[in-house]
Amino acid sequence: MSGVVLMGQRGADPTGTPPNQRVRVSASSGGDALGTGHARLTVVATFFAIAFAIVAGRIIDLSAFNDDRGTGTSASVATGQSVRGDIVDRNGVVLASSLAVASLYAEPRRIADPALATEALMAVLPTLDHGQVFEKLSTGKSFVWLQRHLTPSQQMAVNALGVPGLGFRTEQRRVYPHGALAAHVVGYAGIDNHGLGGIEQYFDADLLGGGGQVSALELSIDVRTQYALQEELALALEEFQAIGAAGLVLDARTGEIIAMVSLPNFDPNQIGTSLADGRFNRASLGVYELGSTLKILTIAMALEFGTATLESEFDATEPLRVGRFTIRDDHPESRWLSVPEIFIHSSNIGAARMAMEVGADRQQEFLNRMGLMSRAGVQLPEVGTPIVPKPWRDTSTMTVAFGHGIAVSPLQFAGAVAATINGGWAVPPTLIKSQGPVDRQRVLSGETSEAIRRLLRLNVLEGTGTLAAAPGFLVGGKTGTAEKARGGGYQSDALVSSFVGAFPMNDPRYVVLALLDEPQGNDSTKGFATAGWTAAPVVSRVISRIGPLLGVEPVDTISRTAQQALFISLDGRTAGAAF
Template sequence: MSATTAYQRLSLEGERKSALDVARNRLMVAVLLFFAAFAVMVIRTVELGLSTPETKQVAERQIVIPPVKVARADILDRNGEVLATNLETSSLYANPSEIKNPADVAARLVAVLPDLSLSEVEEKLSSDRKFVWLKRKLSPREKWEVNALGVPAFQFQREEERVYPHGRLAAHALGYVDVDGNGLGGVEYFFNDRLNDAGRTDEPIKLALDIRVQYALTDELEAAMSAHRAIGAAGIVMDVNSGEVIALASLPDYDPNDIRGVASQQRFNRATQGVYELGSTFKTFTFAAALDQGIATLEDGYDATKPLRIARFTIRDDHPKARYMSLPEIFAYSSNIGTAQMALDIGAERQQKFLRDLGFLDTTNLELAEVGSPIYPATWRKSSTMTISYGHGIAVSPVQLVNGIAAMVNGGRLIPATLTHNDDNWRQGQQVISQNTSRKIRQLLRLAVTKGTGGRSEAVGYRVGGKTGTAEKAVAGGYDRKALISSFVGVFPMDDPQYVVFALLDEPRGTKETFGYRSGGWVAAPVVKNVILRSAPLLGVAPKREDEGLYQQVALMIEED
C-alpha cells in the first residue's frame, strides 16, 4: 500500500523526477506484477489443497475391475458344487519359416509331448507355411515344458477348455462338449444356447443334482453291476414333492473330459433314453387306477389259483400262491394273475387314459435330448390290457416310471421331472389320483417291502416302501428267458414320502449270495437299500421308529404262508 501512495505522490510531483525515480517506478511495476502472479498462485494452491477434498476425488473415480470373461457359463449342482467349468488353457502353434532344423526341433518337441507323432510334427515344421497348429489344449505342465525348450518359433494361443472336475460322475446328465465348446450331449447340449449366451456367461446353471447322492447311487450300481456281471445299470433319485432329479446314473458311463474313443454303448443314457418293459413296478399304476376309480377296494380280491390263458399267452405268477388273494396280497406277492384280472375290470379305455394322464404314452419333457419314446401297442387288445397291467407290452424309460411313482406317493400330483434346480416346479403339478388313493398306495408299497417281494430293500429306520420289477427282455419274435431287466423302485420315508430311488440292472446273473436268483427283489432292491442308507443322512431324512398303526389294517389282510 505504501509503495502505491509513494508512486502517486512521485507522479504528481512529476516535473522534477530524476532518472533514479524512473528506474524505481519501473521496478515497482514489475514488483506489482509479480505480486499479482503470486497472489493467483496462492489462491490456486489453497483452492487445490482445500476446496476439493481428496476422499471425494477418489470416490468419484470409477474403479473398474476387469470382469473374468469365459466363453461358456458354468454348471453347478444344487449345493453350488462345480460340475462343469471353463478354464484357461493354451494351444501350441508354430511358425515353421523361423525354424532352421525341423528334424531336431521336432524330436525335442515329441520328447516332451509324447502323444504327438514324430513324422507328423516334422512334416508340419518343414512346411513353407507361416502358421501350423501343433497341439491344442496343453496342460500347464506341458506348456511349461514346451517353453523350457526355448524355441522362439513356438507360440501359444489362449483358449478355453471345458473341465468336469467330477469326471465320470453324472456324465450322462451333464453331457460333453466338442473342441470348440459346443454342447453335444446332456444338459450341455440342451442348454447350449443359454450357456454360450455372451451376456450371461457369468450366471451359472444350477442343476437339481446332488453330487454326493449321485456318487452313492453310481457307486452302489457299479458294485451291483460287477457282482452280477450285468451289461448295464441305471438309477434315479427324485424328489417326489418337486419333481427334481437328485441323481441320475447310467452305466457303463464315460469321462466327459475326454470323449475320444468312447463307444456309443457308453454314451447311451439308460435312465432316460432306454425304454424297458419294467415288469411288476407297473402294478402300482394298475392298483392306483382301480382304487381311484372305485373299481376295487383293498378288501376285494381275485382268484389266482391257476394261470390265465388269453389268446396265445399264458399269464403265470412268479411267486405262485395258487389261492384266492386279497388286493394287498396280490400287490405284496406280485401276482400277475390277480393284477391282470383287475385290469380287465378297469378296461382298456380307462387304463389307456390313466397311463396317458401319467405321461407314459408320450416322451418325457426332461431337459435332455437323449430321451426315449415309449413303446406300446398300436391296437390295445384285451391281451395288451392284461399284460400292460403288470408291466409287459409297454416300454417306458426309467425316468418316466420314477415320475409316475412320485405322483402315486406324494398325494397324487404328477409333477414334471426336471434336471434344473427350480423351487417353483411343483406348481406345474396336476392331480392324477386322489389323496386318499395315494395314501393307500403308500401302504401297499410299504407292505410289499415288509411282507412281500421287496424285503431286501428294507433300510432299517428309513421306512422304505417299494415294488420289485422283473421282466424278460424283448427280442425279435418274443422274449428271451435268459436276459432279464431287474429293477426296484423304492420310496422313503413312507409316512411322509420325500424321495424315490430307482435301480435297474440290465441282464444281471445270479450269484452264490443270491442263490442264483436275479430278479428285481434280489439284485436291485439291495442297491436301493444301500443308496437310501448312504444318502438319507445327506438328504436330511431322519431315521425313526415306525408307526405300525399306519399299516396295521392293510397288513392284516396279508396272509403269510
C-alpha cells in the same frame, strides 16, 4: 467452460458492449469501410459465439446427462470370444466349464536348430512323437500346430525353454471336472463349442448366450448322491455281469432329479474315444417293459376308480387264459387273494383281473394322466418314446396291468411313482434346480396315495422287496422282473430286473429306482437274477448312503408308532395315520 460462457455473453448481448457503440458511432460518421469491417467482425463473432455455445452445450450434455459411457463394455465383450456358460450341480459344484487353454504352435522358419528344439520339447512334453516333431520343425513353413490344449503347467514349462519360434494361441476348451460322473445328464460339447448331448445340447443357446456373465446353469443333480448311486449300480453291474444299468433318485415332492445314472457311461472329456453304448442313456432314452413294478399303478388305478378297495379279493386260483396267452403267477398261491396279497406276492393273475374291472379306456386314460403314454418332458434331447399297445385289446389291458406289452423309460416311471406316493400330485421330472413352490396338479386322491404307501412298505417288510430294507429308514418299494422280448417271444434268460423304492414311507421324500439290464444270478443270490435278489439290495445300499446326505432323519423302524403309522394287514385293514 468459463471461457466459452464469456464468449457466449459477448455474442449474445451485443448492444451492451463497447464494440457496438463504436459501430453506431462509425455508422453515424458515415465511414463505409469501417462499417463493413465491423459488420464482418460481428458476423464472424456471432458465428464463433454460436459454435462455442454448441461446444459448451455438448460438454454439459456429455458431462451432466450421459453417464452411461464406458459402463456398457464388459470383459466377455472385450475378449470378442463367446464363452460357454458353466453348468453346476444343486450345491454349486462345477460340472462343466469353459477354460481358455493354450495351444502350442511353431514357426519353423524362425527355428534355427530343429534337432535341438525337438530335444528340448520332448523333455517337457514327453507324449509328443519325436520323429513327427522334428519333421514339422524342419519343414520351413511359417506355421504349424504342435500340441493343442496344453495344461497351464505344460505351458509354463514350454515357456521356460525359451526356444524362439514357438508360440501359444489361446482357445476355448470345455472341461468336465467330474468326468464320467453325471455324463449322461450334462452331456458334452463338440470341438466347435456346440452342445451335442444332454443338458449341453438342450440348453445350447442359453449356454452360448450367457457368455459367462450370467449365473451358471444350476441343475437339480447332487454330485454326492449321484456318486453313491453310480457306485452302487457299478458294483451290482459287475457282481451280476449285467450288460447295463440305470438308476434314479427323484425328489417326490418337486420332481427334481437328484441323481440319474446310466451304465456303461462315458467320459465327456474324451468323447472321441467313447462308445455308442456308453453314450446311450438307459435312464431316459431307453424304454423297458418294467414288469411287476407297474402293479403299483394298477392298484392305484383300481382304488382311484373305486372298482376295488383294499379289502377286495380276486380269484388267482388258476392261470388266466386270454386268447393264445396264458397269464401265470411266478409263485402261484392258487387261491383267492386280497389286494395286499396280490401286491406282495406279485400276482399277475390278480393284477390282470383288477385291470379288467377298470376297463381298457379308463386304464389308458389313467396311464396317460400318470405320464406313461407319451414322452417325458425332461430337459434332455435323449428322451425315449414309450411303446404302447396298438390297438389296445383286452389282452393289452391285462398284460399292461403287470407291466408287459408297455415299454416306458425308467425316468417317466419314477415320475409316475412319485405322484402315487406324494399325496397324489403330478410332478414332471426336471433336471433344473427348483426355485420354489410350483403349481402342482392333482392326479390321485390322498387316500389312494396313502394306501399305496402302506402297500409299498408292506412289500419291503414281508413281500418280494425285503432285501431293499435299510436300517433306520422306512423304505417301501416294488420289484419288477421282466423277460426281454425278442422276435415276438420272451427270453427267460434275458431279464430286466428293476426295483422302485421310496423313503421315508410315512412322508415320502425320495423315489429311488435301480434297473439292471440282463443280470446273471450267482451263488450269493442262489442263482436268481430276479429283481428281489439283484436290484432291491442296490436300493437298500443307496438309501443307507444317501439318507444321511440328503438330511432324512433316521427313525426306529420297529417302534410302535412307526409300525402303526404304516400298518396294513393282509386282508387290507389299516391302522393309525401316516399323516
